Amino acid sequence: METILEVKNLGKTFPIRNFIGRTKGGVSAVDRVSFSLGAQGTLGIVGESGCGKSTLARLLMRLIEPDTGEVNYRDRNILSLSGGPLKEVRRQIQMVFQNPYSSLDPQMTVLDNVAFSLWANGSGKAEARQAAYEYLDAVGLSRTHADRMPGSLSGGQRQRVAIARALILKPEIVIADEAVSALDKSVQAQVLNLFQDLKKEFALSLIFISHDLHVVEYMSDEVMVMYLGRVVEKGPTERIFGNPAHPYTRALLASAPSLDVEHAGSGAPALAGELPSPLNPPSGCRFRTRCPLATERCARETPALTEVGPGHQAACLLIEESKSA
Amino acid sequence: MAINAPTAGGTAALATAGREPSRAAQIWKSFSRRKVALAALVVLLLIVLACLLAPWVAPYGPNDGAVTDRLKEVGSAGHVLGTDEQGRDILSRILYGGRLSLLSGVLPVLLASVIGGGLGVAAGYFGGWTNTIIMRALDIVFSFPAILLAIGISAALGPGISNIIISATVVFIPPIARIAESAAKEVRKEEFIEAAKTSGAGAGLIVRSHVLRNIFGKIFVFSTSQIGVCLMVASGLSFLGLGVSPPTPEWGFMLNNLKQLIFVNPVVTIVPGIFIFLTSLSLNLVSDALSDALELKR
Numbered sequence: 001m002e003t004i005l006e007v008k009n010l011g012k013t014f015p016i017r018n019f020i021g022r023t024k025g026g027v028s029a030v031d032r033v034s035f036s037l038g039a040q041g042t043l044g045i046v047g048e049s050g051c052g053k054s055t056l057a058r059l060l061m062r063l064i065e066p067d068t069g070e071v072n073y074r075d076r077n078i079l080s081l082s083g084g085p086l087k088e089v090r091r092q093i094q095m096v097f098q099n100p101y102s103s104l105d106p107q108m109t110v111l112d113n114v115a116f117s118l119w120a121n122g123s124g125k126a127e128a129r130q131a132a133y134e135y136l137d138a139v140g141l142s143r144t145h146a147d148r149m150p151g152s153l154s155g156g157q158r159q160r161v162a163i164a165r166a167l168i169l170k171p172e173i174v175i176a177d178e179a180v181s182a183l184d185k186s187v188q189a190q191v192l193n194l195f196q197d198l199k200k201e202f203a204l205s206l207i208f209i210s211h212d213l214h215v216v217e218y219m220s221d222e223v224m225v226m227y228l229g230r231v232v233e234k235g236p237t238e239r240i241f242g243n244p245a246h247p248y249t250r251a252l253l254a255s256a257p258s259l260d261v262e263h264a265g266s267g268a269p270a271l272a273g274e275l276p277s278p279l280n281p282p283s284g285c286r287f288r289t290r291c292p293l294a295t296e297r298c299a300r301e302t303p304a305l306t307e308v309g310p311g312h313q314a315a316c317l318l319i320e321e322s323k324s325a
Numbered sequence: 326m327a328i329n330a331p332t333a334g335g336t337a338a339l340a341t342a343g344r345e346p347s348r349a350a351q352i353w354k355s356f357s358r359r360k361v362a363l364a365a366l367v368v369l370l371l372i373v374l375a376c377l378l379a380p381w382v383a384p385y386g387p388n389d390g391a392v393t394d395r396l397k398e399v400g401s402a403g404h405v406l407g408t409d410e411q412g413r414d415i416l417s418r419i420l421y422g423g424r425l426s427l428l429s430g431v432l433p434v435l436l437a438s439v440i441g442g443g444l445g446v447a448a449g450y451f452g453g454w455t456n457t458i459i460m461r462a463l464d465i466v467f468s469f470p471a472i473l474l475a476i477g478i479s480a481a482l483g484p485g486i487s488n489i490i491i492s493a494t495v496v497f498i499p500p501i502a503r504i505a506e507s508a509a510k511e512v513r514k515e516e517f518i519e520a521a522k523t524s525g526a527g528a529g530l531i532v533r534s535h536v537l538r539n540i541f542g543k544i545f546v547f548s549t550s551q552i553g554v555c556l557m558v559a560s561g562l563s564f565l566g567l568g569v570s571p572p573t574p575e576w577g578f579m580l581n582n583l584k585q586l587i588f589v590n591p592v593v594t595i596v597p598g599i600f601i602f603l604t605s606l607s608l609n610l611v612s613d614a615l616s617d618a619l620e621l622k623r
Contacts, residue, residue: 061523087525095523103516107538113517116534120526149348162520169524 004205005037005060005093005173010069012059016279027278029055031229033069037173042199042206044220044237046213046252050275052229053209054098057177060207061095062086073173091121094166098178100158104150104165110136111146114165121169135164138201139194156187163194167202175207180215192218213256217241222311225249228278228286231305235312245314248287285317293318355618362614365607372604376423385414387421387574399592407593409583415596422574423600425486429563429575430556430604433493434501438548441498445505450513450528450536460506467499475558479567486569489562493555504547508540515539542619549612553605560601576601 010033013026030052037043045053058064060071062078071078078089097103104113111132118128136146139160150158159179166174176195180188192215199206208219216223217237224234225248233246244250251271273290276282282289288298298317305313306320357363375382384403394412397404406415441463448459466474478492512518512535521531562568563577571582579597587594 058519063519063522090523090525093523095520097516097520099516103520105515105517105535105539108534116521116526117524119534120521120524120530165520165524 002039003036004039004074005207006070006072007036007060008034008070008072010034010056010059010066010071012055012064012066025279028229028281029278030059030066033226033229033231035224035231035234037205037207038221039172040199040203040205041222042208042220044216044223045207045209045226046211046216046223047226048252048275049211050228050278051226052278053211053226054177055229056226057095057175057207057209060175061090061093087121091169092171093173093175094169094171095175095177096159096162096166096179099182100155100162101182103162104158106149106151108150109147110141110150110153110161113150113161114168117165117168131168132164135168136161138167138198139164154187155183156191159183159191160194163191163198167198170202171204173205173207175209177209178211179208181210181212188215195219213241213253225252228276228281230286231315232287233312233314234305235309235314239309239312243309243312245308245312245319246287246316247291247293247318249314251290251292285315352615352618356614359614359617362610365610365614368603369607369611372423372600372607373427376420376427379417379420379424383414383417383420385417387413387418388572389413389417396586396590396593398590399596406596407590409579409593410586415579415593418574418579419576419597419600422576422579422597425569425573426556426560426563426576426601427604429486429489429493429559429568430552433490433497433559434548434552434555436490436494437497437501437551438544440494441501442505442544444498445502446509446532446536446540448502449506449509450532452510452513456506459502463499463502466495467503471496472558472561475562476565476567479562484567484570486563486575489559489568492562493558496558497551497555501544501548501551505540505544508543509536512536512539546612546616546619549615550609552612553608556605556608557601 010030011028012030013028015023015026018024033052033056035043045056047053055064059066066079069079073089073092076089078086081089104110105116108116111129114132114135115125115128118131119125123131133143133146136142141157141160141164145153145157150161153161159182162179179195180191183191195206195208196219198204206219208216210216220237222235223237223240225232225240225246227248233240233244233249240249241253244253248271255271271290276286276289282299284300285291285294285298285303288294291298295317301317303315303317303320305315308314308319379387390408390411390413392412394404394408394414395410396412397408399405399407401407404414404416406419408414409418444459444463448456469477475492475496478495479488482488482491518531518535521535559568560575560577560580563575564581566578566581569575569578571578576597580594580601583594583597
């Protein structure tokens with residue numbers, strides 16, 4: 001499969017300043033994250049709230065400037081671009097935001113919310129609106145919805161509008177940041193299926209970010225598990241869910257509510273305790289404070305991603321040990 | 326705040342059929358539920374219209390005086406609000422003078438809304454150093470008591486209605502800029518701003534089409550509430566002799582002029598004051614109700 005987006009060693013630390021503006025440490029939000037996205041593939045990113053998923057999405061969009069790393073879109077490093085070329089590349093990567101109640105301008109009609117993306121790229125009012133009608137139609141909203149204000153739409157309808165707005169620039173990659181988390185379960189299913197349909201129709205590559213394991217399992221070809229800003233495990237969806245290697249992934253799977261009887265007794269203990277503060281992350285392996293298998297060595301050494309199966313990598317010292325033994 | 330609703334010809338009828346009432350209609354509905362505000366609006370409109378139409382409405386010219394008619398009481402035949410020491414009809418002078426007074430209440434706030442609004446939006450949207458420089462500079466202006474600052478500027482520039490307008494504008498820029506700044510800061514955090522950035526929109530377009538649209542209501546409501554205050558500041562300056570020169574009628578200056586009659590004809594003396602008070606009060610009541618009505622739809 002052709003690679004469309006390749007991310008290498010992406011990192012971002014938010015400086016914490018004291019009251020006179022001097023830096024006194026930082027929040028390590030994303031630390032050395034690398035992955036690649038195949039053309040028309042779907043990459044799922046899971047992790048608890050606060051693990052850096054949303055920051056990662058914003059780094060890819062350059063809404064936040066990364067400290068380190070590269071984001072290569074079709075072999076061009078986005079981070080080195082500016083001005084016109086950046087604008088050109090941005091069109092190719094669009095985002096659907098988490099909160100459909102904040103992601104639409106409440107003072108603009110639904111139609112203009114969608115058409116705005118085209119205006120921003122120098123298109124005329126009338127033709128942008130015409131295109132907006134077509135894309136609203138593609139996400140299943142009629143012309144009667146188009147002239148309303150976002151305030152009178154339901155969450156699911158709003159998220160459809162947000163999807164239409166992302167698609168109208170004809171992007172190749174769509175990043176969905178917790179795009180269904182704010183919706184009811186029944187509406188979630190509709191929007192997820194809409195994503196699947198649109199993905200085929202517009203030949204999209206998707207990055208699907210969610211804390212909901214079921215959603216990610218349903219949507220993705222590949223899954224990347226994040227913990228406190230780091231990738232702990234990544235691989236094909238079946239392998240991650242069927243044969244998780246990292247203790248964190250196992251615990252995460254065990255703590256997800258499931259109606260599936262076979263999966264219910266997987267044996268791994270559910271996740272306990274609170275997520276440590278990213279302001280002062282644990283040394284070595286960041287998961288060690290909650291890991292049932294942690295040893296002294298985990299506090300000293302930082303595990304690297306190692307191959308545990310075909311295309312399947314995990315970052316855990318215990319796995320490294322068992323392999324070398 | 327007309328919000329454009331493009332409707333392709335054929336579907337126009339369909340779209341309007343099952344449509345909820347427009348935003349303007351909703352605001353009016355909530356506004357008109359408050360009877361006091363409604364009454365204030367009527368009073369305000371009457372005053373404004375009468376002043377604008379003074380040449381047709383006023384019974385006499387503003388400077389037509391007759392020595393025989395001097396110092397008439399309120400309610401005298403032919404002079405409903407009495408006459409002053411030169412026999413000029415108070416009602417006529419109030420109506421003619423209202424034009425300048427209202428202008429000096431409205432224009433500074435309008436100018437300050439444009440300047441202060443612009444500064445506030447720039448500070449709030451861009452943040453960082455831009456914010457620090459703009460807002461701290463405005464804090465310096467804000468730290469002076471408003472009326473003293475206005476007197477100081479007016480005195481420095483010399484008497485005249487245009488100088489009153491300039492000094493009142495300066496006084497009203499900082500508070501309006503503060504409102505605009507905090508509103509713009511709030512809007513900046515919304516995801517639709519991020520979405521606009523990802524679509525490639527520049528800061529100018531985002532401010533024009535998203536930020537201004539979303540903070541307009543707040544600035545508008547606050548500015549209307551300041552018109553009454555500004556009217557009093559301007560009248561105050563005029564009362565101190567920093568405004569118009571005789572015989573031009575203006576409420577604040579009339580009050581100054583009539584104060585010498587306070588023992589002769591006390592009721593006539595307070596007539597301009599009553600008009601300042603009535604206008605200011607009505608403005609505040611209207612802006613109060615307007616603020617609630619706009620809040621409803623946020």
